[in-house]
Amino acid sequence: MFEKILIANRGEIAVRIMRTAREMGVRTVAVYSTVDAQALHVLTADEAVCLGDPEPAQSYLHSEKIIAAAKQTGAKAVHPGYGFLAENPAFAQAVVDAGLTFIGPPASVMAQLGDKTQARRLMQSGGVPIIPGMTSADDDPARLAEAAEEIGYPLLIKAAAGGGGKGMRVVQAPGELAAAAKQAASEAKSAFGDGAIYLEKFLAKPRHVEFQILADAHGNVVHLYERECSIQRRHQKIVEETPSPALDDALRARMGEAAVAAAKAAGYVNAGTVEFLLNGDGEFYFLEVNTRLQVEHPITEAITGLDLVRQQLHIAAGEPLSFTQDDIPRRGHAIECRIYAEDPENNFLPSPGKILFHREPTGPGVRLDNGVYTGFEVPVQYDPILGKLVTWAEDRPAAIARMTRALSECVILGVKTPIEYLRAVINAPAFVAGETYTDFLAEHFADWRPDVDADNAARLAYALHETLAPAAAITTGETRREAPSPWQTLGHWHLGK
């Protein structure tokens, strides 16, 4: 096992990786930008190296500086977490070229799977069902029109290089195709530096169901069951659960086999996730492979009892998996809610700032993978995730009730968070009934507003605070520098370019 590893990330995921490393007797090195000098991952690590200016390109995306930090501290392996350089094959290769171990899949596998059309061809040849459509990119309008006729409308234009909804367009009718293709290609070009696009059949009302896989360097591949991740805003998941309310044992077995086949087709090593779209008839289609530890991995840990980071370290050290598919238990139900610094009342506008008070929820079946603390200033430069709240219970209703309780105990003051919104989401009749499709939030929560019934209790608390806590009276606020708040200055802006 490695004596020391460097974690090329920040926030909750860096802290989470360090915790397992510490349990394994592995020393940890944090890297940080100047704005993160007091960040929790820096405070948690055995040692920390400053990378430089806050801009990601100068810090968490700067491969050379990160590799130099590993060399300087004597770290033998690099864990990339998720985001930043986690799915960058050039970084994975540079780590190996520097004589270190990359805790993740080989660079060549990552590169293959990062190209969407190449991945589709790979899966097709491995017998994994793919969404009907093109398997190579094309920009010729005549050939696109021809392919579109074959696929049928409505269809989806996608960027070969991309993800996250960039360069994606739904086309309802042949007349719209040429213009939409041009737009999508230009958007893909500016987002990924590559304007290659392809066409896929558009699936109405699908679910997003993904399978966790583990593969060692000796050809052993297992899956750790599914995660249902249909609750998304702007193509980003905010609530995940396992098991999926849509799967029975037969479908689970079929999809699990497909996920293992996908990993084998790609020559996959380490932890990965095979994403599928599932339609109402129990037909499922390969979407993509995420070649990293997923944000939502803790729910899989909750139901299987396995520590995925521990498994990643064992695999990276060249050890074979110590169990087979039949050994992997599945027990109870787990839910994750992602807690971002953002305003659900206001189009999920980011809400950076100082956390004035934070109390972490606890108790039976509750886990908070957290990256912040009271007094921490949430920086403006990075993803607004603060932490992930996970609950486990013996069945789905109990897990929902436990999450409701845990969210109510999770106090964050000073920045806006979606905690109240998440509570409403998981208690909505459609969620409770398991009717979770990718359009769930758009359909049920587009006009969500906080519960005004709670406002008067908050007003009462204001008066009680002034009476009972005079030392911290609010009147001191008047003498401070008066930065106008966002809701005073909100005016002429809109999302995106």
Add this chain to the structure above:
Amino acid sequence: MQYKLKIGESIADLEFTPEEKGRFTARVGEETFAGQAHAPQPHRLHVQLDGAPALDVYTAPSAEGLWVWTQGRARLVQDAERTERRTSRRGGGGAKEVTPPTPATVVALTAEVGQRVAKGDALVVVSAMKMEFTLTAPYAGEVTAVNTKVGEKANPGDILVEIAPAEEQSDG
């Protein structure tokens, strides 16, 4: 004691009467409260309401008002009169100014001094936490100053682009 308290856009009067031993009565509109409260630790209040479940309350004062957490919900409660005074001092708030909605970094700048702009024209693109926002002209006019550069930080209230209103005031 009388308070005029603002939550979001909603303002309500609170009449609060402290009594012996942490007891109180209060009224907001039609709703009345009576009970007993104490502060067991900093940032925390425990409120036993007569005939209702107790409220566990967390508070954090800020320059903008008091952040309150109760029943799993966060609210920023502001003294409405003080907020009004502040807003009027700043000339009606920033809604008519080219300023970011949240602390951000400037990633693109299209406005130039001397440029004539129409209401809604894109002037500055800022980025916060991996999201981009386009700041647009709040009214028609001529750009008189550009107070930022690409790569610079910008906070709410910073006027990034100054515009002299067009004479005909086509501002709707």
